[in-house]
Amino acid sequence: MTAVEWLTAxxxxxxxxxxxxLVVYLALSAATIGFVLAAxxxxxxxxxxxxxxxxxxxxxxxVGPFGLLQPVADGIKLVSKEDIVPAGVDExxxxxxxxxxxxxxxxxxxxxxxxxxxxxxxxxxxxxxLLAVAAISPVGEVLAGWGSNNKYSVLGGxxxxxxxxxxxxxxxxxxxxxxxxxxxxxxxxxxxxxxxVWFFLVQPIGxxxxxxxxxxxxxxxxxxxxxxxxxxxxxxxxxxxxxRFGLLFLTLFANIILISLLTSIxxxxxxxxxxxxxxxxxxxxxKTVVIAVFLLTTWxxxxxxxxxxxxxxxxxxxxxxxxxxxxxxxVLAKGGIV
Amino acid sequence: xxxxxTPSEQTPKRxxxxxxxxxxxxxxxxxxxxxxxxxxxxxxxAEPIIGYLHRGSERLGxxxxxxxxxxxxxxxxxxxxxHNNMAFVHACEKLADLDxxxxxxxxxxxxxxxxxxxxxxxxxxxxxxxxxxxxxxFWCFRDRERALRLLERMTGTRLTYSYMRFGGVKHDxxxxxxxxxxxxxxxxxxxxQELDDLLTENDIFVARTKGTGVxxxxxxxxxxxxxxxxxxxxxxxxxxxxxxxxxxxxYDFDVxxxxxxxxFARYACRMAEIEESxxxxxxxxxxxxxxxxxxxxxxxxxxxxxxxxxxxxxxxxGRIESPRGELxxxxxxxxxxxxxxxxxxxxxxxxxxxxxxLARGELIQDAIITLGSLDIVxxxxxx
Numbered sequence: 001m002t003a004v005e006w007l008t009a010x011x012x013x014x015x016x017x018x019x020x021x022l023v024v025y026l027a028l029s030a031a032t033i034g035f036v037l038a039a040x041x042x043x044x045x046x047x048x049x050x051x052x053x054x055x056x057x058x059x060x061x062x063v064g065p066f067g068l069l070q071p072v073a074d075g076i077k078l079v080s081k082e083d084i085v086p087a088g089v090d091e092x093x094x095x096x097x098x099x100x101x102x103x104x105x106x107x108x109x110x111x112x113x114x115x116x117x118x119x120x121x122x123x124x125x126x127x128x129x130l131l132a133v134a135a136i137s138p139v140g141e142v143l144a145g146w147g148s149n150n151k152y153s154v155l156g157g158x159x160x161x162x163x164x165x166x167x168x169x170x171x172x173x174x175x176x177x178x179x180x181x182x183x184x185x186x187x188x189x190x191x192x193x194x195x196x197v198w199f200f201l202v203q204p205i206g207x208x209x210x211x212x213x214x215x216x217x218x219x220x221x222x223x224x225x226x227x228x229x230x231x232x233x234x235x236x237x238x239x240x241x242x243x244r245f246g247l248l249f250l251t252l253f254a255n256i257i258l259i260s261l262l263t264s265i266x267x268x269x270x271x272x273x274x275x276x277x278x279x280x281x282x283x284x285x286x287k288t289v290v291i292a293v294f295l296l297t298t299w300x301x302x303x304x305x306x307x308x309x310x311x312x313x314x315x316x317x318x319x320x321x322x323x324x325x326x327x328x329x330x331v332l333a334k335g336g337i338v
Numbered sequence: 339x340x341x342x343x344t345p346s347e348q349t350p351k352r353x354x355x356x357x358x359x360x361x362x363x364x365x366x367x368x369x370x371x372x373x374x375x376x377x378x379x380x381x382x383x384a385e386p387i388i389g390y391l392h393r394g395s396e397r398l399g400x401x402x403x404x405x406x407x408x409x410x411x412x413x414x415x416x417x418x419x420x421h422n423n424m425a426f427v428h429a430c431e432k433l434a435d436l437d438x439x440x441x442x443x444x445x446x447x448x449x450x451x452x453x454x455x456x457x458x459x460x461x462x463x464x465x466x467x468x469x470x471x472x473x474x475x476f477w478c479f480r481d482r483e484r485a486l487r488l489l490e491r492m493t494g495t496r497l498t499y500s501y502m503r504f505g506g507v508k509h510d511x512x513x514x515x516x517x518x519x520x521x522x523x524x525x526x527x528x529x530x531q532e533l534d535d536l537l538t539e540n541d542i543f544v545a546r547t548k549g550t551g552v553x554x555x556x557x558x559x560x561x562x563x564x565x566x567x568x569x570x571x572x573x574x575x576x577x578x579x580x581x582x583x584x585x586x587x588x589y590d591f592d593v594x595x596x597x598x599x600x601x602f603a604r605y606a607c608r609m610a611e612i613e614e615s616x617x618x619x620x621x622x623x624x625x626x627x628x629x630x631x632x633x634x635x636x637x638x639x640x641x642x643x644x645x646x647x648x649x650x651x652x653x654x655x656g657r658i659e660s661p662r663g664e665l666x667x668x669x670x671x672x673x674x675x676x677x678x679x680x681x682x683x684x685x686x687x688x689x690x691x692x693x694x695x696l697a698r699g700e701l702i703q704d705a706i707i708t709l710g711s712l713d714i715v716x717x718x719x720x721x
Binding site for chain 1: 355357363364365379466467468469470471472473474476477480536537540543545546622701702703704706
């Protein structure tokens, strides 16, 4: 019996089966999304600390212990700012964009297998549904770019679109290789299949492709082409300020958490413990933090790639490589090696 | 989108977009405005528009005494204020045939070379921002801050030094300062090594800078480009060697050049130049203790005699090697205590003028780093 079923069974005698399902589901969804909403500012703090130390600075240290309350202060600042709608924006798409961007990213956390036997929404097509929902988010970048009535935004939005098309494909193919190895799309099954052998051992190319494509999906340096500050000021979010900007910023960090989580789940065994010691959510989070710090360090170390070079990398190298990798996965799965 | 061809008259349906980059834009290094005609991300035409920082410095020079013009020169190329002081003072001394004591020359060399390193570090940092490497910026500013502290102790100010005087410099330094300068040289060497590790062999950095914004030697000479921009095309032209001033001829240093003339070559040239400058600083530190004379020529003296000083009637053109190239100053004197005319030859202006040709047909990203690699200072261009 999974945790969700157990909770529902406890509640069913009190309010009836259908209400119990609904209440448990909504409560767990709220808890999960609440957790991500709290983790994203936490990551903002972590980012600034990592960045600080990479760049011979201290990062935040004044607000609260170790500067931990800095994101809270930032949040208060953003919320209390004036809500500015620039003249000439296409108000519908401009305002819609700040919901289209974050909402899908937060929803997909419901499909994450956090703990043995605990997924908020355990669907049979788990990983495919997850990637499909997450792929809605970039539409918001194009909407924001178009709606802003700003040439920098348009260019940034179009770059975002080109990048997402180019890198969604290798991302999905890398995940598909894992599905082939597992024989199931269910998230929990993917983690369970890594008992003993984590997939990065048999899928190093897959991990490599997933990380690069993931970086492109997050859109930070070295591939922050959509918001390249020295070229397009801030790309598609040039015209946003206050809490609207806050939401876009939050999406960025939710995306980093998402990609780190997915990498841990698909390639590093999710909640599986090394040497079989105490499986659980703590291992998943530990792996996620390691991947996130790796992504952040990459962000602060490398210069920005050129847009055509990056497109070439996506279509001409990663895409064929991902196909080859799928074949490898197929051979491994068919040969019964994994 | 990325692989578009440069449009021509055969494709009249293509719609071009005009994009105003600047005057307030993160990549224009001050208040430069670039009017770009874009086809997708490719630049069809780019026109730099200058003048947003015009303060009429040259005219102001005619309205005060000679000494009063020195603080104005600080504010032209504000990243290399020492060199601006030096250019003006050099022209005046040339006109008056004024001798500078050896000690003052050592101090002048020290100040100039420390300022040159600071200026190149700023360039490296802001270039890092242009190319998207944020960390470079902070590492460079860390080392540059140490240079500014030295200059502050030497001159009394952090940025607008006004250190040069007619026939010498404002203050002497002490033994502590010389010691700290030697330490600083080692620190910068370490910092440069770190930057070298971070950038020089980084695949992304090399892929973006090699072959981008190529300038040939002929082009560079046609545009009047000087300094590292010219030397990166393979021409070893350095006024410290060609036309020595402040007794540079007695120092042992090389003029680094590269042949490619691209952005990477300019980067490599400046990296090598920092190393050469550090070498000169070390040599000057060795000489300081035994250097003869005062920090100021007795012929002119200090205080109000500096204020009253003026060269005889005539005109002189003094030119020096600033971090950005040949910085020239023409001084015309009518024998009164105010200059009749002061004209600065702005190196950044000549360096910038190539950008239209370099940017045409390039992607925006390449044009931005090409512009960054030319190392312009708008305060110098607009004056």
